[in-house]
Amino acid sequence: MNAEEFEESVFHKKLKLKLKEKGKEGRILFLKDYLDYLVRKDRTIPPDFPTFVREIMGLDDRGGFIHIRIWHEKSELVEFAIDKGYEYKVEHYD
Numbered sequence: 515m516n517a518e519e520f521e522e523s524v525f526h527k528k529l530k531l532k533l534k535e536k537g538k539e540g541r542i543l544f545l546k547d548y549l550d551y552l553v554r555k556d557r558t559i560p561p562d563f564p565t566f567v568r569e570i571m572g573l574d575d576r577g578g579f580i581h582i583r584i585w586h587e588k589s590e591l592v593e594f595a596i597d598k599g600y601e602y603k604v605e606h607y608d
Contacts, residue, residue, distance in 0.1 A: 525606065525607070526583045526584065526585065526607055527583070527584050527585070527586065527587065527589075527604050527605065527606060527607065528581050528582070528583060528584075528604070528605045528606070528607055529581070529582045529583075529584045529589065529591055529592060529595070529602060529603075529604055530579050530580075530581055530602060530603050530604075530605060531544070531579060531580055531581075531582060531591075531595055531600050531601070531602045532578050532579050532600060532601040532602065533575065533578050533579070533580060534547075534600070536575055536578050537575055538571070540575065540578070541570050541571055541573070541575075541580070542571075544570065544580070544600075545567055545570055545571075547594075547598045547600075548591075548594055548598075551594045551597055551598060555597075557590070569582075570582075583607075584604070587604045592604065
């Protein structure tokens with residue numbers, strides 16, 4: 515395992531995702547889009563999905579963006595953002 519693979523697997527990244535609408539409605543639309551993505555792509559709905567929903571609904575809306583912790587840049591959430599046309603970027607946690 516090289517240093518780059520080690521960093522990808524050990525350290526969280528931050529997915530900054532711009533909501534299509536601000537506030538609670540934007541988070542609800544995000545969750546609807548994500549569930550639609552999982553079903554249409556024939557992906558398994560994660561067993562911790564209720565926890566994920568509570569986390570998303572509790573996130574601060576920072577200028578229309580939410581910050582989601584992910585493990586790597588090839589995360590299913592990044593694939594979802596691309597597929598559904600969300601503006602996003604992936605950063606390292608400080």
